[in-house]
Amino acid sequence: MRTPAGGKTVAETSVLVVDDDPDVRAAVVDGLTVEGYAVRAAADGLEALSAVAAAPPAAIVLDLAMPVLDGLAVCRRLRELGDRTPVLVLTARDAVSDRVAGLDAGADDYLVKPFALDELLARLRALLRRAAPPEATDAGTELHFADLTVDPATRTGERAGIDLEFTRTEFALLEVFLRHPGQVLPREVIQERVWGTDFGPESNSLAVYIGYLRRKLEAGGAPRLVHTVHGIGYQLAER
CATH class of the missing domain: 3.40.50.2300 (Response regulator)
Structure with a gap:
């Protein structure tokens, strides 16, 4: 079962x-x-x-x-x-x-x-x-990229002195990027890892959640970290 x-x-x-x-x-x-x-x-x-x-x-x-x-x-x-x-x-x-x-x-x-x-x-x-409760190996292990720090245990973070709080879905999406910094991740791969299924090209859920994530990560005018790679997907990178 x-x-x-x-x-x-x-x-x-x-x-x-x-x-x-x-x-x-x-x-x-x-x-x-x-x-x-x-x-x-x-x-x-x-x-x-x-x-x-x-x-x-x-x-x-x-x-x-x-x-x-x-x-x-x-x-x-x-x-x-x-x-x-x-x-x-x-x-x-x-x-x-x-x-x-x-x-x-x-x-x-x-x-x-x-x-x-x-x-x-x-x-x-x-x-x-x-x-579900986080695995013991992940508990208390902060994730870092550029000036962004994130705590998986609490789904909170900090960037440029601004405290951030993420929903479960926003954090799941952000964690995929933080685990693969610099890699260009195809849309279907991201959807499989966040939602467990590829909703297909007609779904705009991923694009919408990318927008939510950017709104929080770019608070206070911070530079963009999550970039669109047209025709493929998205990339976490400093540019």
Whole structure:
């Protein structure tokens, strides 16, 4: 049986699905159940917070646009309480500003509606892997490149005197570059290492997350470190 995170089998992995649309909620619940996850569901943000308090899940699939209490408010509340449960947000809004708002609220990854169930499952597996405790050999080992210092244990860093904090997906992407400085990494290789699958050339997820990463790494006017290599992929380099 598959072990998505921390040595747990899928059947031991609880996922909370939160969406006010009964059809979407049922489809996601059914898809996860077929995969063997232990699934619970909530129809709005207040139900979601109650469900988390009653029995913390291993991950949350959370719609952003909901009545009573929306997904952004749920994310912020969980993070304010110190809850670090991985959150995959679902949104019908594909504007960059909407996705950034979700990530800034504390989400770890996003998926735009309508979506393929296979992609949701791949992103969920990737989040669960990244939520697993770090290997003992990696704990406390800082990563460095140019004037950037990153701590894998806390997913935080520092550059040019500015403190940085990364979501799980942002850090997973940054870590790929830090482990291969100077190398030109093809898009498909990066997607396989971050999400565990290549979403194909039609997906813009990688480009979007490169944008999020640059926004943080270039805070305060710091020079670019992650460069586009047209027709191939990306490279971590000083230029």
